[in-house]
Amino acid sequence: MSGNRWDQPGVPHKGWHCVDVVDLRADGESADETDYATCQICGNEKIRYVHIMEHPDLDENFDVGCVCAEKMSGDYEGPKRREAKLRNRAARRTRWLQRKWRVSGKGNSFLNLGGYNLVVYPTKTGRWGYKIGDRFGPRTYPTNNEAKLALFDDFWAATHDDDRLWASD
Known part of the structure; x- marks a missing residue:
């Protein structure tokens, strides 16, 4: 569904609520590989x-861009x-492997962040x-x-609302 729906009868202009925000660029994907969406309100491609976005008077949700979500x-x-949080996550994940990982006495890579000890270790089966x-x-x-990237994803999911933890990164 695309095109300009601002002037379409039955489509409310106000009273919408944001259910979620999704980043369509997969982790590690380039801009050229990204499958972008089309705004279902204004038609931006x-x-x-x-x-x-959801509205109490409609059964369907609309997928829209930031400007339309604001309006x-x-x-x-x-x-x-919400969009900035997703941008920050993508940038931090990109830099995650370049962080200064320390090595424990057992030879495991680790980071200490905000009171959390994050460790990556080899398993007995030759995996990580x-x-x-x-x-x-x-x-x-x-x-x-x-x-390390799976650790980032798990750690971010558990702590992304902790501004104290992520403010200086």
Whole structure:
């Protein structure tokens, strides 16, 4: 569904609520490989960050860009803030492998961040796992770097709302 729906009868202009925001660029994907979306309100064809909007009078949700999300919700700060959080996550994940990882006495790579001990270690089967504090990751990975990126994803999911932790990164 595309095209300009601002003038379409039955499509409310106000009273919308943001359900979620999704980054369409997969981790590690280049801009050329990204499958962008089209805003279902204004028809803009190159949206990377999709704001999923719902309205109490409609059964369907609309996938829209930041500007339309602002207009639809009447919130001119929230959509930008949610989109910025996704941009920050992508940038931090890109830099994650370049961080200064230390090596423990056992030979494991680790970081200490905001009171969290993050460890990547080789398993007995020749694969790689990770720990966040005392909690082990649910899977193992073929390479050290894949385990580090999985650790980032898990750690971000658990701590992304902690501004104290992520403010200086």
